[in-house]
């Protein structure tokens with residue numbers, strides 16, 4: 001896996017176990033047998049270069065592009081990615097992941113000569129039982145925390161295997177003022193609560209039902225709440241106003257202020273529960289509804305809940321320095337590096353240098369792949385190891401770190417921080 005002549009500390013970090021704190025391994029997609037070479041591009045961040053899967057407030061979209069059916073593949077279907085979008089890092093990362101998992105050692109690219117062989121190998125791989133699990137094992141991934149946004153109550157161990165746990169996405173609940181109300185993923189709070197045997201009639205009963213649902217998380221193997229509301233609304237979560245929040249209850253189309261107050265109230269309630277239960281709140285920051293997703297918007301929520309552990313994601317791209325400033329001030333912040341290097345390796349390395357320097361202790365950073373298929377996960381995690389090692393090399397050559405210090409921090413970021421943070425055995 002590593003270049004044969006690299007120093008021992010680098011080889012150790014290339015091969016160290018990895019605890020992956022964020023994936024979108026959705027059983028029906030991740031384990032599907034309807035996957036070919038083109039599907040891997042469509043159901044990946046490379047697909048986002050063609051179409052964002054989340055609509056903006058000005059857009060209306062019928063069908064989420066991620067769930068497209070198997071389309072036959074030929075070279076012309078691949079060229080939009082392999083030629084027109086070849087400079088984009090999502091595309092480059094996925095190509096490297098596909099070649100790593102399915103390619104011959106001397107293949108350096110997907111081209112006219114090898115795409116058919118790769119396509120055959122991908123189709124064959126989906127017929128081998130345990131292909132995904134074995135591939136992750138070979139990549140050193142010992143545990144995965146998945147965010148199945150199609151099923152916020154997923155029991156991941158049953159659906160995906162022993163090495164999986166899940167998070168409980170809270171978006172639907174923060175948008176749950178009416179049985180017909182849905183979050184940007186199409187989830188309805190009423191439907192999810194019904195699935196758990198609860199049918200609240202009043203706002204008070206609804207809050208109580210959410211408390212019950214949260215207390216059942218352990219039985220579902222759910223290790224964190226996930227707040228991805230940056231795709232639904234502003235992340236400026238204001239102090240709860242019960243009266244205004246309650247005015248949204250039961251309305252098909254509440255006023256903007258009532259809607260926001262409803263979400264504010266629910267998010268605040270969940271943050272209180274998270275503190276009581278000592279369960280973290282993993283929160284998407286950075287691009288989303290971009291006019292409202294600047295990390296500074298979330299400072300109020302973090303300040304009001306000093307006992308809640310917030311795992312803030314994606315280095316809040318492109319506002320990483322603002323996020324690091326927040327983490328310097330509020331010590332109930334941890335940093336989930338997920339996605340940041342996938343967006344831009346250049347930005348990542350610069351922000352990672354700063355994060356190493358400014359974070360209060362070595363227990364603050366962890367990472368995940370944030371992908372749908374195992375090939376992209378492998379590419380993403382390999383890219384991370386490489387960029388982390390490059391950054392450490394720069395720190396060592398400037399005299400900031402010794403090799404021993406780089407190795408210690410690297411192991412913490414790859415696995416031990418996450419193990420401690422999520423209290424995993």
Ligand SMILES: [Zn+2]
Nearest residue numbers: 022024147370
């Ligand atoms: Zn994600």
